[in-house]
Amino acid sequence: MPGPTPVPTPDTAPYWEGAxxxxxxxxxxTSCGEHYFYPRPxxxxxxxDAVEWRVAGGRATLVSxxxxxxxFPPVEEPQVVALVQLEEGPRMMxxxxxxxxxxxxxxxxLQLQVTFEQRGEFAIPVFTPAxxxx
Amino acid sequence: MTSMHGxxxxxxxxxxxxxxxxxxxxxxxxxxxxxxxxxxADAGLTVKDVDGIATAGPLAxxxxxxxxxxxxxxxxxxxxxxxxxxHVRHAAAAIAAGAADVVLVTHGESGRSRxxxxxxxxxxxxPQGQFEAVYGAQAPYSTFTxxxxxxxxxxxxxxxxxxxxxxxxxxxxVGNPRASRRTPTTVEAVLEQPxxxxxxxxxxxxxxxxxxxxxxxxxxxxxADLPAGDRAVYLLGSxxxxxxxxxxxxxxxxxxxAFQLASAEALATAGIGHADVDHLMAYDAxxxxxxxxxxxxxxxxxxxxxxxVAEGHTGKGGRLPMNTNGGGLSYTHTGMYGMFAIQEAVRxxxxxxxxQVPDVGISFVQGVGMFFAAAGSLVxxxxxx
Numbered sequence: 365m366p367g368p369t370p371v372p373t374p375d376t377a378p379y380w381e382g383a384x385x386x387x388x389x390x391x392x393x394t395s396c397g398e399h400y401f402y403p404r405p406x407x408x409x410x411x412x413d414a415v416e417w418r419v420a421g422g423r424a425t426l427v428s429x430x431x432x433x434x435x436f437p438p439v440e441e442p443q444v445v446a447l448v449q450l451e452e453g454p455r456m457m458x459x460x461x462x463x464x465x466x467x468x469x470x471x472x473x474l475q476l477q478v479t480f481e482q483r484g485e486f487a488i489p490v491f492t493p494a495x496x497x498x
Numbered sequence: 499m500t501s502m503h504g505x506x507x508x509x510x511x512x513x514x515x516x517x518x519x520x521x522x523x524x525x526x527x528x529x530x531x532x533x534x535x536x537x538x539a540d541a542g543l544t545v546k547d548v549d550g551i552a553t554a555g556p557l558a559x560x561x562x563x564x565x566x567x568x569x570x571x572x573x574x575x576x577x578x579x580x581x582x583x584x585h586v587r588h589a590a591a592a593i594a595a596g597a598a599d600v601v602l603v604t605h606g607e608s609g610r611s612r613x614x615x616x617x618x619x620x621x622x623x624x625p626q627g628q629f630e631a632v633y634g635a636q637a638p639y640s641t642f643t644x645x646x647x648x649x650x651x652x653x654x655x656x657x658x659x660x661x662x663x664x665x666x667x668x669x670x671x672v673g674n675p676r677a678s679r680r681t682p683t684t685v686e687a688v689l690e691q692p693x694x695x696x697x698x699x700x701x702x703x704x705x706x707x708x709x710x711x712x713x714x715x716x717x718x719x720x721x722a723d724l725p726a727g728d729r730a731v732y733l734l735g736s737x738x739x740x741x742x743x744x745x746x747x748x749x750x751x752x753x754x755x756a757f758q759l760a761s762a763e764a765l766a767t768a769g770i771g772h773a774d775v776d777h778l779m780a781y782d783a784x785x786x787x788x789x790x791x792x793x794x795x796x797x798x799x800x801x802x803x804x805x806x807v808a809e810g811h812t813g814k815g816g817r818l819p820m821n822t823n824g825g826g827l828s829y830t831h832t833g834m835y836g837m838f839a840i841q842e843a844v845r846x847x848x849x850x851x852x853x854q855v856p857d858v859g860i861s862f863v864q865g866v867g868m869f870f871a872a873a874g875s876l877v878x879x880x881x882x883x
Contacts, residue, residue, distance in 0.1 A: 368631055369632065370627065371628065372628065373628075376628055401747075402628070402629050402747070427648055428644055428645050429644060430639075430644055430646075430647070430695035431696040432634055432639070432640040433693050433696065434637070434639060434695065436636075436637065436640065442696075443634045443640075445640050445644055447644050447648070447746055455746055455747065456629065457629060457744070457746035458633055467696060467697075472648065472651050490633075
């Protein structure tokens with residue numbers, strides 16, 4: 365088993381259902397336009413409850429990270445624990461995969477693309493370097 | 499009228515557990531008790547004098563009952579490692595308001611041996627559990643550390659900036675038998691260690707220990723009548739704030755607004771400026787934190803923290819001696835270090851520290867809690883204004 369799995373709540377179930385369908389879903393406030401993460405039934409910026417789910421483009425930028433060399437069972441080490449910013453605005457924690465976990469391969473600002481890692485019944489959104497620079 | 503600030507409330511007892519380090523024979527709850535009894539003895543008081551209790555970790559009533567205290571005031575504020583700074587602030591307000599006369603603040607944690615401790619890790623259905631822990635962002639070394647590269651790059655700093663913090667703080671701990679890491683080191687040696695979570699090597703991460711500490715607070719008026727009244731330490735000002743309980747949701751990964759807000763309120767309520775501070779305790783679970791704090795509190799400008807440390811200003815003879823017990827990086831870190839930061843500030847103000855700084859009149863204590871979630875700040879003095 366490659367890692368821990370989430371326990372969804374009613375508010376977050378659409379996010380995890382989207383992931384299982386290969387979609388990275390975030391919410392957008394239709395009052396102020398803010399995209400936000402993590403899921404909740406109102407806009408954390410303006411307080412409006414006029415919010416809708418969107419499918420994010422899946423593009424993100426590498427903001428910061430560590431390369432964890434300590435065992436985090438059952439995850440194989442080392443693991444890139446990364447903070448990324450979606451092109452829609454929200455930041456999220458993730459893993460960067462599909463690249464040898466070395467600092468030289470992971471400059472801050474690196475363009476990334478979402479992909480999904482299957483864990484049991486869950487698909488976990490992770491990111492891999494985008495194939496072509498934007 | 500008694501105020502919570504301005505020196506009307508005093509710390510009259512302060513002590514750590516008799517031993518710190520690796521204590522596999524002592525439960526978490528008895529670490530609280532040992533520290534509490536030491537602090538009460540330091541104050542010349544007994545549990546029968548205590549009518550207020552504050553703690554984090556166990557419930558406040560678990561500690562009060564264990565000690566034989568019947569409280570009329572309880573505070574279980576839990577914001578991680580800086581909880582005890584908030585407890586001091588809340589206790590001062592309670593004493594000033596007449597809701598308590600003598601408050602005991604306790605900390606005990608079997609962080610290394612895990613004796614009598616609850617399990618680790620977040621609730622897997624919480625936002626942290628669903629959106630951070632699944633990525634291995636759960637342990638402090640792989641979570642609290644994540645924003646550091648962004649902080650460094652934004653300022654043009656390299657990993658050396660983290661190593662320089664380690665070296666500067668180690669010098670304070672050299673020879674202290676209570677310190678976990680007490681031999682001198684070099685920037686090169688720290689950089690060459692294998693990474694724990696790159697860019698952090700082992701010595702850029704805090705030690706993991708068992709231990710505790712406790713404080714006894716009462717009014718300055720009552721403090722004057724106690725046998726140890728001449729060793730009282732007065733609360734001049736304080737502040738607290740909080741941001742996102744998830745590192746990934748920090749408003750700005752290169753700065754922590756709660757440090758700015760809590761410290762500004764502490765300085766304002768104390769009625770002092772940065773230049774009035776003689777001594778700084780800056781909670782250092784990892785080596786990037788003192789750099790954030792120096793800048794966010796405003797002791798230096800943005801981008802100036804690295805050189806301030808590298809040039810020796812936080813060391814012996816420096817203009818702002820910082821983390822003079824060696825900090826969490828060298829002295830001790832049970833998991834919630836804030837109590838030890840306060841203890842060292844009190845020792846310095848009393849002139850009783852292992853590495854005593856001459857003429858400390860005002861100490862500033864900056865705490866952080868639950869990674870980059872909460873902050874607490876205290877301004878303490880050995881003189882009542």
